[in-house]
Amino acid sequence: MIIRKNLSIFFRNKSSSIIMVLGTFLILFALVSFFSEDSQVVHVSYFLNQSSETSEAIISLLADSGFILHEFPTEEGCVSSVSEGKSKICLSFPDNLEISEDYNESLFFYIDTSRINVVYYILDQVMSEFSEYSSRQRHRLIGDMLLAIDNVSGMLDEAEAQLREVSKDLESAQESLLDLQSELSGIDVSYPNLNALNFSQSASSLITRFRQASSNSNKFRRLSQGLISAMEDCGCDVNQSYRDTLNQTSVSHFEVLNNSDSLIKSLSANVNSFTKFYSDSTKSFDDIEKMKKSVSSDIKGLLDLVDDALTEISLVSKALKDSNAEFERLEIRKAEKILEPISTSIVPVTESSKLGIAIPSVFLILLASSSLLFSSSLVIFNRDSRGGLRETLSHKPRLFFYFSILASSLILVIGQALVFMLVVVILLSLSLNVFLMLAFVSACSAILFSFGGILIGNISDSKEMAFFFSIVVTLILLVLSGEILPVEFIAEPFQSLIVYNPYEVLRASLHRIIIHGATGFDEMLFDFAYIGILAAVLLFLSFFSFSTFRKLRTSRLYKKERKPAPKKTVKEGKAVRKRAVKDKRKK
Amino acid sequence: MTILQVKNLSFRYRKGFSIDGISFSLKKKDFLGILGVSGSGKTTIIRAVAGLVTDFSGRIFLGFEREKLGISFQQPSFFDELTVKDNLAYFSRISGRHNRNIFEKNYAFLIDFLELRRFEKRPAEKLSGGMKRRLDIAIALINQPEFVILDEPVGELDPILRKKIFVLIDILAKRGCTFMITSHILYDLERVCNKLLVVNDGKQMFFGDSSEFMDKVKQTFKTKIAFSSAEDLNKMKAAFKDSRLVFSANTATMIHKKDNMQIKELFYFLEKESIKVSEVRVSQPSLEDIFVKMVSNEERKE
Numbered sequence: 001m002i003i004r005k006n007l008s009i010f011f012r013n014k015s016s017s018i019i020m021v022l023g024t025f026l027i028l029f030a031l032v033s034f035f036s037e038d039s040q041v042v043h044v045s046y047f048l049n050q051s052s053e054t055s056e057a058i059i060s061l062l063a064d065s066g067f068i069l070h071e072f073p074t075e076e077g078c079v080s081s082v083s084e085g086k087s088k089i090c091l092s093f094p095d096n097l098e099i100s101e102d103y104n105e106s107l108f109f110y111i112d113t114s115r116i117n118v119v120y121y122i123l124d125q126v127m128s129e130f131s132e133y134s135s136r137q138r139h140r141l142i143g144d145m146l147l148a149i150d151n152v153s154g155m156l157d158e159a160e161a162q163l164r165e166v167s168k169d170l171e172s173a174q175e176s177l178l179d180l181q182s183e184l185s186g187i188d189v190s191y192p193n194l195n196a197l198n199f200s201q202s203a204s205s206l207i208t209r210f211r212q213a214s215s216n217s218n219k220f221r222r223l224s225q226g227l228i229s230a231m232e233d234c235g236c237d238v239n240q241s242y243r244d245t246l247n248q249t250s251v252s253h254f255e256v257l258n259n260s261d262s263l264i265k266s267l268s269a270n271v272n273s274f275t276k277f278y279s280d281s282t283k284s285f286d287d288i289e290k291m292k293k294s295v296s297s298d299i300k301g302l303l304d305l306v307d308d309a310l311t312e313i314s315l316v317s318k319a320l321k322d323s324n325a326e327f328e329r330l331e332i333r334k335a336e337k338i339l340e341p342i343s344t345s346i347v348p349v350t351e352s353s354k355l356g357i358a359i360p361s362v363f364l365i366l367l368a369s370s371s372l373l374f375s376s377s378l379v380i381f382n383r384d385s386r387g388g389l390r391e392t393l394s395h396k397p398r399l400f401f402y403f404s405i406l407a408s409s410l411i412l413v414i415g416q417a418l419v420f421m422l423v424v425v426i427l428l429s430l431s432l433n434v435f436l437m438l439a440f441v442s443a444c445s446a447i448l449f450s451f452g453g454i455l456i457g458n459i460s461d462s463k464e465m466a467f468f469f470s471i472v473v474t475l476i477l478l479v480l481s482g483e484i485l486p487v488e489f490i491a492e493p494f495q496s497l498i499v500y501n502p503y504e505v506l507r508a509s510l511h512r513i514i515i516h517g518a519t520g521f522d523e524m525l526f527d528f529a530y531i532g533i534l535a536a537v538l539l540f541l542s543f544f545s546f547s548t549f550r551k552l553r554t555s556r557l558y559k560k561e562r563k564p565a566p567k568k569t570v571k572e573g574k575a576v577r578k579r580a581v582k583d584k585r586k587k
Numbered sequence: 588m589t590i591l592q593v594k595n596l597s598f599r600y601r602k603g604f605s606i607d608g609i610s611f612s613l614k615k616k617d618f619l620g621i622l623g624v625s626g627s628g629k630t631t632i633i634r635a636v637a638g639l640v641t642d643f644s645g646r647i648f649l650g651f652e653r654e655k656l657g658i659s660f661q662q663p664s665f666f667d668e669l670t671v672k673d674n675l676a677y678f679s680r681i682s683g684r685h686n687r688n689i690f691e692k693n694y695a696f697l698i699d700f701l702e703l704r705r706f707e708k709r710p711a712e713k714l715s716g717g718m719k720r721r722l723d724i725a726i727a728l729i730n731q732p733e734f735v736i737l738d739e740p741v742g743e744l745d746p747i748l749r750k751k752i753f754v755l756i757d758i759l760a761k762r763g764c765t766f767m768i769t770s771h772i773l774y775d776l777e778r779v780c781n782k783l784l785v786v787n788d789g790k791q792m793f794f795g796d797s798s799e800f801m802d803k804v805k806q807t808f809k810t811k812i813a814f815s816s817a818e819d820l821n822k823m824k825a826a827f828k829d830s831r832l833v834f835s836a837n838t839a840t841m842i843h844k845k846d847n848m849q850i851k852e853l854f855y856f857l858e859k860e861s862i863k864v865s866e867v868r869v870s871q872p873s874l875e876d877i878f879v880k881m882v883s884n885e886e887r888k889e
Contacts, residue, residue, distance in 0.1 A: 001680050005669060012668035012710065387666035387674070390726070393637060395654055395683040 006408035043087035360510035371449030372470035375409035379457025451538035458545035477503035596645035620776030629769040657732030663723035667712035
């Protein structure tokens with residue numbers, strides 16, 4: 001009943017008729033645009049000065065994907081084909097396009113900004129071909145890089161292990177050298193304390209003395225013999241025992257000396273040979289001393305070398321460790337080359353005027369503007385009607401009237417959307433699942449924007465103001481979606497807002513459904529969660545404004561019905577009377 | 588059984604107009620007439636009772652359920668885009684007391700009694716002013732309310748319809764309905780009201796039995812004397828300059844009680860001075876005249 005009442009109010013109102021006409025125009029406009037664009041046959045121009053394997057691969061990919069390609073000998077000619085409307089996009093290939101780290105040239109897309117929706121639709125298709133190609137290149141590059149990383153990593157580990165071995169060897173060599181050096185320094189190669197020369201001289205003197213003694217002994221023996229004989233001859237009374245002892249001693253002495261003579265000779269010979277040998281040995285010790293010095297110097301040199309080597313090794317080891325650590329958090333320096341092997345630039349061509357619109361965008365514009373306009377109008381119609389005053393006296397809860405407006409608005413919007421959806425489904429031969437998804441997203445959009453419309457209706461003073469606000473909100477949503485202006489043209493601080501723009505979120509969902517035939521929520525789960533949160537916030541705000549402003553507007557309606565300035569009349573009456581009394585008194 | 592009690596009701600609009608210290612009470616089957624010139628605060632009192640004004644001071648006690656309230660506003664209040672029947676059906680449905688049988692019965696009675704049958708399928712916006720007023724009254728009465736508020740119900744109606752509306756009100760009053768009607772025409776209320784509330788400039792001038800007020804009114808007369816010459820008029824002005832006599836271009840008017848001394852003095856003076864009068868008219872004063880008198884009495888007391 002209440003919905004019927006709302007619809008009656010809506011359809012009998014002149015303003016709503018205008019809205020309906022506008023909405024119908026939008027549908028017609030969308031349908032005409034859809035047919036006129038002939039989106040099944042897409043002409044793409046390209047300019048290729050010096051071909052390469054990559055550019056040829058891209059061209060053949062595009063040709064295989066059903067694009068009708070036109071080659072132009074000059075870039076100007078290619079761009080002109082876009083501005084003249086002969087093709088949708090002009091691709092300008094750089095010379096010798098290749099995928100390498102050093103290659104920095106871009107692939108240029110010349111597009112017509114006045115046909116931005118169709119252009120982006122086609123661009124999307126072309127880009128999907130590119131992305132497939134890029135994907136293959138990306139996989140290859142990533143594979144190569146991972147292999148290289150593995151190899152380098154293995155080699156680094158190996159080198160590090162090897163270096164550790166070398167370091168260990170060198171350390172043990174250093175220890176050995178130090179031992180050797182200490183042992184070498186412990187070797188005493190100075191002349192022995194024995195003075196061989198003195199020994200020789202002493203030996204000679206000894207021999208001489210021995211010889212002298214022998215001679216002296218001989219002399220002594222002879223002397224003794226002479227003495228004995230002298231003693232015997234002299235008849236001196238000399239004890240025979242003395243003579244015997246003397247004789248015996250001189251004989252034994254002589255014998256001893258005689259015997260020692262051979263020894264002395266032998267000693268002399270030995271001393272001579274010793275002296276000779278000693279002389280030779282002295283020379284050898286000099287040589288050893290020299291060699292010791294040379295060996296010590298070599299050892300010192302070696303130690304210095306080992307020290308240097310160890311220092312070097314520690315540096316190399318540190319470098320290797322750093323390299324390994326660095327490798328573990330290795331950044332792919334040419335990431336942009338891997339993610340986007342072919343760099344692209346979009347260049348707008350602004351001469352053309354023929355307008356084209358892609359279906360998802362048109363559909364959403366229709367849903368958004370209709371929802372905002374219908375719901376805000378219904379709020380205003382109900383509020384401004386004197387019947388609304390009576391509704392405030394009703395004991396039905398406010399929520400009841402709020403949802404009746406929402407339901408009426410949804411019926412109107414979905415009625416419009418249904419016509420559009422059916423046309424889209426028939427023309428694009430979409431499946432039932434896709435149709436259901438489309439209906440679901442449409443309902444979500446209609447609900448969300450209807451909440452917004454109710455809020456606008458409540459804060460607006462008049463139908464005109466609500467209409468104005470609805471259009472402004474629609475335009476803001478459009479501008480911040482990259483639909484009217486490409487994202488690059490929007491001021492940088494606002495570019496990030498595009499992500500949060502519900503219009504853009506819903507448009508992307510519709511795009512996935514209509515263009516790519518998405519039937520699941522997997523890809524769109526977060527989008528719908530976001531839309532759900534936004535809808536809850538808008539529901540709260542719109543209901544709050546509905547409750548608050550309804551009260552205020554009711555009192556305004558009451559004020560309207562008061563007759564003009566009654567109090568003033570009474571006051572004037574008093575004033576007139578007082579003046580009359582005063583006049584009387586004066587008279 | 589008290590069905591409505593208003594104690595010391597005060598309310599101030601942002602622009603300055605206010606009602607102040609309104610107090611009255613009604614029993615079941617009472618018929619209250621709220622009398623006052625336009626802008627005196629009648630509608631504000633109704634708004635407060637109907638619950639459309641909440642930020643007032645004072646106390647309002649309702650001895651009935653709000654669903655049983657029927658109200659007809661000063662300006663017809665319904666959806667212009669809906670037909671007569673749809674409007675009646677819609678407001679019956681959202682009233683909270685909708686009963687299909689009662690509705691059908693009441694609908695048939697009201698539409699015939701108020702002569703709206705021919706227009707039941709016509710959008711309300713296409714009805715004449717009188718028809719709109721009738722439709723608004725029909726909406727107020729469609730659910731057999733126990734308490735009916737009618738704000739200037741017969742203001743724009745012709746005498747025949749005015750009479751018809753009062754017949755309808757009589758019928759409903761006999762069924763046990765309590766009424767609260769505002770009007771600025773005393774004799775509209777005189778016929779039906781047993782209680783009268785008189786307000787002026789937001790202040791309560793009188794509340795009590797209507798007979799009490801009417802007695803006061805009936806003992807009051809308005810004497811208007813038209814003079815033939817300006818000379819005579821000036822003589823009168825000079826003689827009665829401090830009196831209640833109000834002079835205009837060539838007339839002198841006085842509101843007075845039946846045996847008022849001043850009016851006797853006036854006629855004595857006319858006779859004595861042989862002043863020629865072209866016309867002497869003695870009549871019942873209008874409500875506005877009574878208010879003027881009441882206000883001037885109040886001022887004198889102050």
